[in-house]
Amino acid sequence: MPPVIELLRLDVRLGGRSVLRSLEAALSGRAIGLLGPNGAGKSTLINTLLGFHRPAGGTARILGHDLRDGKALRRLVGYMPENDAFVAHMSGVRFVRYMAELAGLPSEQALERAHEAFFYVGLGEARYRKLGTYSLGMKQLAKLAQAIAHGPRLLFLDEPTNGLDPPARQRMIRLIREIRDAGRTHILLSSHLLRDVEECCEEVLILKDGRIAAHSDLAEERRANRRFVELETRGAGESFAGAVEGLGCECAFFPNGSGTARVKVVLPEATPMRELFRLAAEHDVEIRRMNYRRDSLEDIFLAAMREGGGGGRP
Amino acid sequence: MAVHRRAYRPYEGPLTSERWRFLVLPRYALQEVFESRLLTAFVVVCFIPFLVEAAAVYTANSPAARALLGIPSQAVDSLEREFFLAALSVQGVLAFFLTAWVAPLLVSPDLVNGALPLYLSRPFTRTEYVLGKTTALLVLLSAVTWVPGLVLFGLQAGLADGWLLPNLRVAGALFAGAWIWIVVLTILGLALSAWVRWRVVATAALFGVLFMGAAFGEVWRGVLGNSWGRLVHLSYLVGVVWRDLFGLHGRPSPVRGMFDERRGAELPVWAAWLGLLAVCALCLWLLDRRLRAREVVS
Numbered sequence: 001m002p003p004v005i006e007l008l009r010l011d012v013r014l015g016g017r018s019v020l021r022s023l024e025a026a027l028s029g030r031a032i033g034l035l036g037p038n039g040a041g042k043s044t045l046i047n048t049l050l051g052f053h054r055p056a057g058g059t060a061r062i063l064g065h066d067l068r069d070g071k072a073l074r075r076l077v078g079y080m081p082e083n084d085a086f087v088a089h090m091s092g093v094r095f096v097r098y099m100a101e102l103a104g105l106p107s108e109q110a111l112e113r114a115h116e117a118f119f120y121v122g123l124g125e126a127r128y129r130k131l132g133t134y135s136l137g138m139k140q141l142a143k144l145a146q147a148i149a150h151g152p153r154l155l156f157l158d159e160p161t162n163g164l165d166p167p168a169r170q171r172m173i174r175l176i177r178e179i180r181d182a183g184r185t186h187i188l189l190s191s192h193l194l195r196d197v198e199e200c201c202e203e204v205l206i207l208k209d210g211r212i213a214a215h216s217d218l219a220e221e222r223r224a225n226r227r228f229v230e231l232e233t234r235g236a237g238e239s240f241a242g243a244v245e246g247l248g249c250e251c252a253f254f255p256n257g258s259g260t261a262r263v264k265v266v267l268p269e270a271t272p273m274r275e276l277f278r279l280a281a282e283h284d285v286e287i288r289r290m291n292y293r294r295d296s297l298e299d300i301f302l303a304a305m306r307e308g309g310g311g312g313r314p
Numbered sequence: 315m316a317v318h319r320r321a322y323r324p325y326e327g328p329l330t331s332e333r334w335r336f337l338v339l340p341r342y343a344l345q346e347v348f349e350s351r352l353l354t355a356f357v358v359v360c361f362i363p364f365l366v367e368a369a370a371v372y373t374a375n376s377p378a379a380r381a382l383l384g385i386p387s388q389a390v391d392s393l394e395r396e397f398f399l400a401a402l403s404v405q406g407v408l409a410f411f412l413t414a415w416v417a418p419l420l421v422s423p424d425l426v427n428g429a430l431p432l433y434l435s436r437p438f439t440r441t442e443y444v445l446g447k448t449t450a451l452l453v454l455l456s457a458v459t460w461v462p463g464l465v466l467f468g469l470q471a472g473l474a475d476g477w478l479l480p481n482l483r484v485a486g487a488l489f490a491g492a493w494i495w496i497v498v499l500t501i502l503g504l505a506l507s508a509w510v511r512w513r514v515v516a517t518a519a520l521f522g523v524l525f526m527g528a529a530f531g532e533v534w535r536g537v538l539g540n541s542w543g544r545l546v547h548l549s550y551l552v553g554v555v556w557r558d559l560f561g562l563h564g565r566p567s568p569v570r571g572m573f574d575e576r577r578g579a580e581l582p583v584w585a586a587w588l589g590l591l592a593v594c595a596l597c598l599w600l601l602d603r604r605l606r607a608r609e610v611v612s
Binding site for chain 2: 047050051052053070071072074075077078079081083084085086087088089090098099101102103104105106109113120131132146148149150151153156175178179182184185
């Protein structure tokens with residue numbers, strides 16, 4: 001199966017300025033996060049993938065289709081732009097039907113899908129109101145409805161939670177996760193909010209100054225981090241550390257004085273956590289606190305920002 | 315209808331032909347246009363001159379009707395090319411008003427709220443977008459120009475024996491002349507709609523282009539003594555081309571109006587064609603500059 005998005009030394013110049021520089025990555029996740037500070041090139045990358053900007057060099061492939069094959073590529077995608085995008089005097093359902101027809105749905109099916117999409121995003125009761133009268137949160141949901149009504153295989157979401165209050169943001173995140181989990185649609189979620197990406201995505205591409213600063217498989221990171229345990233103990237000594245190493249773990253022992261110590265353990269996949277408790281009981285060690293060290297997306301992001309562009313972990 | 319479904323599901327059904335998908339645009343555009351009762355009424359008004367002209371054709375060809383109305387037969391002895399040119403001129407004026415009303419409703423609402431990226435993120439090109447919006451105006455303007463024109467022609471041909479063959483040129487002139495005006499109006503209307511966000515201002519701009527051009531042409535003629543300033547007078551240019559198509563170049567217009575040459579020598583026909591082509595090219599360039607999914611600021 002080809003990657004969802006392949007960036008092949010993609011260069012984009014806008015207004016005489018290099019905005020994206022030699023981007024190279026293969027993104028295969030069901031939900032891919034596109035992170036970066038303002039001006040990093042996230043929206044430009046999405047616009048280029050949609051064919052709005054012509055690459056100055058290199059190319060990209062979406063689900064196996066080259067950027068130059070614009071129409072074939074756009075048959076597969078749905079797009080929720082960052083800014084306002086609607087026709088104010090149209091009712092919500094008419095607008096979504098219109099957009100679905102432009103995506104190729106016959107009129108009747110477009111109408112049915114428009115109603116379904118509106119109910120799905122939670123705007124069923126407001127679907128006959130004119131879009132110009134919608135609140136900001138409703139407009140965001142209407143934009144999502146038009147992006148999914150035609151059932152795209154790849155959904156571009158550009159800052160979908162922009163301007164939403166916390167309940168509306170939660171609702172948007174829930175919808176994005178549901179679409180992801182429905183199984184057929186891939187999602188490229190661009191955001192400058194780490195939480196949005198962390199809650200929805202399993203793969204993340206971090207841009208900085210138009211370059212890839214990091215490319216990380218969040219699902220893999222989460223799995224790896226789950227095995228890294230930090231214990232705060234009372235009564236532990238070298239014998240306890242030795243016993244832990246005897247389980248096949250890597251172990252570092254840091255006595256703090258007055259009988260307390262910190263013990264850092266990397267558990268092998270096959271070793272269950274309860275073994276640590278068993279050893280603690282055997283050595284009469286009191287475990288006062290246990291932390292999974294979580295290399296959060298924030299850590300990854302901050303490290304990427306410190307290190308700058310030109311790298312990443314595939 | 316499965317509106318109760320609250321789960322997301324992909325679409326697996328049939329798709330329409332991409333070749334004709336641009337016709338979705340005029341369908342929606344015309345539905346919206348005719349939601350306005352005032353505009354619907356105006357479209358109906360556009361057919362009143364046609365009905366009057368059709369009555370005139372019938373009267374001209376019916377001795378009984380002439381006798382009933384007390385019109386001497388020599389007054390309407392035969393219908394000449396001037397009659398059809400006059401009919402086209404009247405419908406042309408109405409087509410202009412219709413364009414001023416409808417064109418600003420077509421493109422500017424998409425640009426005001428940034429809807430263009432949504433069109434262009436689908437398997438839909440900028441050319442198809444323009445074609446779709448253009449088709450809406452073409453259909454509407456055709457309905458009030460060449461369609462009634464050719465119906466009049468057909469009526470006259472049917473009522474007057476032996477009239478058709480010697481006057482076939484009139485049918486061609488009606489058809490081609492109307493299309494020239496329709497194309498100029500459509501492209502100009504769309505370009506203004508794309509550049510002027512507010513509907514009222516876009517309508518005013520269309521009137522401005524027409525009347526400022528006319529004023530400029532006359533001032534030029536007054537100062538420099540020639541007609542070249544009329545190259546920016548759109549309706550005059552179209553009038554020159556029409557008179558040529560009807561074989562009436564150099565002759566005074568049958569009615570005084572928008573397409574008339576009032577004073578001074580007429581521009582050469584080639585210059586009028588060139589002027590119209592230049593206006594269309596300029597408007598297409600303006601559309602190309604404006605209709606982009608994303609604007610890039612240098």
